[in-house]
Amino acid sequence: MKQPVGHYAYESRDREFLQERIAEFEDQVKRRLSGALSEEEFKPLRLMNGIYLQVHAYMLRVAIPYGILDSRQLRKLAHVARRYDRGYGHFTTRQNIQFNWISLEDAPAILRDLAEADMHAIQTSGNCIRNITSDEYAGAARDELMDPRVHAEILRQWSTLHPEFTFLPRKFKIAISGSPEDRVAARFHDIGLLARPSENGPLFRVFVGGGLGRTPVVGQELFDSVPEAELLATLEATLRVYNAYGRRDNLYRARIKILVQTIGIEPFREAVKAELAKMDLSHYRLTPERVAAIRARFAAPELHAVDDADAVLAQHQKEDPAFARWMQSNTHPHFDEGYSIATVSLKTPGDIPGDVTAEQMDGLADIAERFAFSELRVTHLQNIVLGHVRKDQLYALWQGLKELNLAAPNIGLAGDIVSCPGLDYCTLANARSLPLARKLGARFGDARLQEEIGALSINISGCINACGHHHAGHIGILGVDKRGSEFYQILLGGQAGDRASIGAILGPALSEDDAVAAIARMIDHYLAHRNEQESFLEMVTRLGKAPFKEVAYETV
Amino acid sequence: MKLFNLSQQHIIPAEEADPVSLAELKEHPEAAYAVALEPDESAEALRPFLAQITLVVLHFPIFRDGRAFTQARSLREYEDYKGEIRVTGHVLPDQAAFLRRCGVDTVVLPDDDDQTEWEAQLKRFTITYQQSIAS
């Protein structure tokens, strides 16, 4: 088999490991069914293998390390959707995929099928180091400083069944990007890493203690420039401090952000340095040889741009305005002039954000094979990116997407809504989030309207656990329970990235229809009163929330 | 109460061990050779006494509380402690390899506990992705 583009190619030891892990899980299921394990004991064990008990059934969350899939793997996911679920899967904000309707007895068989394509569900849940997320434009974007995926793979391996860090106080999420734009929301992770090259090899800026959830916190800088050699030592040291001192008496106070907040970033940094001082760093050194060995298992795409690609593309855009609109919103500059990065929107107006049918998965796998070196990237905004598409082939690509009903031209626009599964699936939910997402998606479904509104992010969570990242949306929506009925709180002005900030609550919670109407009025207000070229978020920053609050509650 | 031996090192028989608390050790260091650390006590606190200590007992209030992993690894790595490390409390056979890899030698089990799960679990993984105190 040829090596996959964009992700690590398994070797035999990695496959053996997966088989050992599956055998372990199969044994755990047996012990649960025989009663040798209590449900209380089994729960953390199944969670560490991605299995949740939801409202109606078990859910399996499959890991997509640093968000990268190849066509063969996506076809395997389609097979799982068909054979064990109801014919679809749901891509999450953590670059994973969830199957919502599986049975526990099938789980070992599903894991075996996944392992055939070098996939697993390890550490997609539980109080351990979770799947490492990365930049969806990695290795392709023009503005990128370095491709973070080799280091993401090194972190994946390092964190896999780590003997010391598998029973942490709480879950632990790490994201890594090599772009100055911070496309991974590094400041909203337990640890966020921003990689950059230097004369003496890669350097890592390390943020710690960020996160959304009940207590949204913007992460703080722990170290500015950790050399590659000390990357693993630094992470070990940080996790050691957290494992020893993180709170365990209160589920809601157990994340590392609370520890950092409680003792302060300076003492926390001193504690990490004290660990590092006690460690024999040579023992933990990430050597250039090791990095090179991992890198050698990543294939790079062989780019062959054609001379007249730009002219061909311009002609296609001229002939087909719908395609031109899609180009405008759904593509991003590639480092090679002859190529583009294309984003496939999983936000077809009126559909559930992030849901994909088995047929669409197979179709996308074919399209990636034809146009994008068989490589697909799942984004933290629940879309799919094709990293390297020849400009003259974009039109054919778009036509293929149209046939799959996946050609919505709304990336970064009002229709590109991020939503958690909410009360339809999740046992923790206060309110449904999917119907609201569908209504808003339909309300702003018109492509021309979205183009006119411009950059806008809407994020919906069904409860304060914030899986839909509602604090980080320009408009955030939070489901709350008001005397037994579902209500929605609106937040304004959040954003991820470089200038990460947390949205402010606008006012009292509204019913579903009132919330949709209030948001529509705020957007109308923006359209009527914006300065030239001013985005929604810029206007909110300029004027504050007061005028928006006024229009939002106008009729209530 | 019986002991499951993870590391195949020489161990102190269960009935012989009579560990004192850290506070007791500090007060009466004479003659103490076994000490029990609470999860919130650091391995470093034992440093002045380690020359005389041959058994450190760590405690799991519940199997999900993984502080003992860090305590054990610290004892081995930072304090260069060579004596026995034993764990008590609520532990699962599913944790056997993690315990051993962090430097734990023995697990205290109820008398009626079936050790076959522990045996199986120790042999389960031939492949690991990190270096550790023990393989």
Ligand code: SF4
């Ligand atoms: S935000 Fe709440 S409702 Fe939504 S998925 Fe997370 S826990 Fe469930």
